[in-house]
Amino acid sequence: MRLRLRLRLRQRWPLTGILGAVLLAVFVVVAAGAPHLAPYDPWERFDPYQPPDRVHWLGTNDRGHDIFSELIYGARTTLLVGFLAGLCATGIGVTMGVTAAYSRGTVDQILMSLTEVAVLIPKLPLIIILSAFLRPGPRAVALVIGLLWWPATALVARSAALSVRESNYVKSARNFGLPGWYIVITDILPNISGVVWPRLMQSVAAAVGTEASLSFLGIGDPSAKSWGLMLNHAFSRGGVVNDMWWWYLPPGFCISLFIGVVLMIGLAVEEVR
Numbered sequence: 001m002r003l004r005l006r007l008r009l010r011q012r013w014p015l016t017g018i019l020g021a022v023l024l025a026v027f028v029v030v031a032a033g034a035p036h037l038a039p040y041d042p043w044e045r046f047d048p049y050q051p052p053d054r055v056h057w058l059g060t061n062d063r064g065h066d067i068f069s070e071l072i073y074g075a076r077t078t079l080l081v082g083f084l085a086g087l088c089a090t091g092i093g094v095t096m097g098v099t100a101a102y103s104r105g106t107v108d109q110i111l112m113s114l115t116e117v118a119v120l121i122p123k124l125p126l127i128i129i130l131s132a133f134l135r136p137g138p139r140a141v142a143l144v145i146g147l148l149w150w151p152a153t154a155l156v157a158r159s160a161a162l163s164v165r166e167s168n169y170v171k172s173a174r175n176f177g178l179p180g181w182y183i184v185i186t187d188i189l190p191n192i193s194g195v196v197w198p199r200l201m202q203s204v205a206a207a208v209g210t211e212a213s214l215s216f217l218g219i220g221d222p223s224a225k226s227w228g229l230m231l232n233h234a235f236s237r238g239g240v241v242n243d244m245w246w247w248y249l250p251p252g253f254c255i256s257l258f259i260g261v262v263l264m265i266g267l268a269v270e271e272v273r
Contacts, residue, residue: 071230089150
């Protein structure tokens with residue numbers, strides 16, 4: 001029975017997708033259980049510049065903070081920004097794209113004109129400016145990223161929704177007089193989920209990379225531990241110059257691994273749709 005279940009899972013999902021889902025679950029568990037998994041409070045001070053040993057698995061930084069504990073707590077901020085911004089961007093993009101595709105006419109032209117203008121906006125410089133003026137918390141950063149990262153999703157969702165809109169079952173539903181919102185929820189959205197889920201994963205990956213870039217540049221909440229902020233401290237406080245690899249390699253590896261994991265899941269969803 002277990003063998004059959006495994007074979008069915010392998011037939012529906014490629015091995016890379018299964019591996020990505022497992023690793024993503026590990027990241028989420030670590031982020032959610034940070035207070036219980038971290039050996040120390042990330043703000044607690046010990047002797048600075050200690051290399052990895054049995055007491056401090058990844059050593060300590062210039063302030064004496066345990067780097068392993070910082071890494072675990074940093075997952076909370078990084079994943080919060082990534083998923084919140086990804087959901088925000090995907091929600092706005094799908095709403096804009098599906099509304100434009102189903103309404104057509106003037107509504108479609110207006111929404112797509114707005115989308116085309118939004119595509120041309122240089123995102124990272126604008127995110128830096130807005131993040132500098134807004135309250136520098138993880139949720140504010142996630143909101144700014146989400147509000148600027150939706151245009152690509154809108155274009156993909158509109159293209160997929162247009163093909164579904166012209167299908168026979170949608171035409172039949174309209175002929176029966178069913179309201180538009182009901183048709184969108186029951187017929188269009190379920191049939192474009194195969195392109196929406198990969199876009200969500202790509203948005204999460206882009207948001208994590210953007211958050212890491214902002215934190216690396218020193219933009220954000222300095223009291224919120226994140227992987228990007230750890231890199232900023234390692235570069236600005238002598239970690240790289242003094243070749244303290246245990247300070248800058250772990251957060252860089254975690255950022256790269258997490259982005260790779262969510263992209264693997266997105267590719268797996270595209271393969272099985």
